Amino acid sequence: MGKVLVLYHSASGNTGKMAELVAAGASEIPGIEVRTREVDAATPEDVYWCDGLAVGSPTNMGILSWKMKRFWDEAMFHHWGKVDGKIACAFSSAGGWGGGAEMACQSLLTVLINFGFLVFGVTDYGGTITTAHYGAIAAREPRDAEIRNTCRLLGRRLAEWVAVVADGRKDQHPLAKPESRTLPG
Numbered sequence: 001m002g003k004v005l006v007l008y009h010s011a012s013g014n015t016g017k018m019a020e021l022v023a024a025g026a027s028e029i030p031g032i033e034v035r036t037r038e039v040d041a042a043t044p045e046d047v048y049w050c051d052g053l054a055v056g057s058p059t060n061m062g063i064l065s066w067k068m069k070r071f072w073d074e075a076m077f078h079h080w081g082k083v084d085g086k087i088a089c090a091f092s093s094a095g096g097w098g099g100g101a102e103m104a105c106q107s108l109l110t111v112l113i114n115f116g117f118l119v120f121g122v123t124d125y126g127g128t129i130t131t132a133h134y135g136a137i138a139a140r141e142p143r144d145a146e147i148r149n150t151c152r153l154l155g156r157r158l159a160e161w162v163a164v165v166a167d168g169r170k171d172q173h174p175l176a177k178p179e180s181r182t183l184p185g
């Protein structure tokens with residue numbers, strides 16, 4: 001059974017609310033076990049446990065928060081080279097649109113790539129004007145329906161890739177399920 005970890009840091013709760021939505025989206029794919037961990041409670045064993053992980057951080061100065069960076073710098077440092085090949089994606093809450101949330105996602109993806117993870121973006125839309133090409137983003141709390149859908153979409157796509165790659169379930173490949181796609185236009 002494929003395993004998904006939603007690992008997040010949230011200083012004031014906004015990224016935490018995104019994490020709940022990402023986890024809910026991952027749970028939509030049957031046969032996938034989903035675990036959510038706040039970064040202070042997370043351990044390297046959580047990373048070893050999963051086949052795929054979604055990592056979320058508040059946007060801080062346009063990049064990931066120091067607490068999330070510290071987890072990878074310190075807790076995970078001695079595990080580098082031992083956790084390659086997991087599927088990974090990113091999400092971030094910023095103070096406002098244009099505040100650097102996508103750059104924060106990119107900085108998370110950079111860390112994940114460094115650890116040998118297989119990172120992805122999403123081509124589908126969570127509504128008419130919102131997608132997660134570089135990860136799911138929100139301005140403050142994810143209130144808007146499109147933003148909430150896009151967080152769920154990211155989690156669902158992660159679970160689909162885990163089902164395909166870790167469990168060999170080719171029927172879960174997004175291209176094999178055109179009825180579940182939400183492409184623009």
Ligand SMILES: Cc1cc2nc3c(=O)[nH]c(=O)nc-3n(C[C@H](O)[C@H](O)[C@H](O)COP(=O)(O)O)c2cc1C
Nearest residue numbers: 010011012013014015058060061062094095096099
């Ligand atoms: C130290 C610090 C740096 C921040 N830097 C940015 C930033 O570069 N861009 C931005 O839009 N918001 C910035 N913010 C605002 C947070 O990203 C925003 O409030 C976010 O929703 C917090 O998420 P959280 O509730 O999960 O902690 C910053 C906040 C803090 C505390």
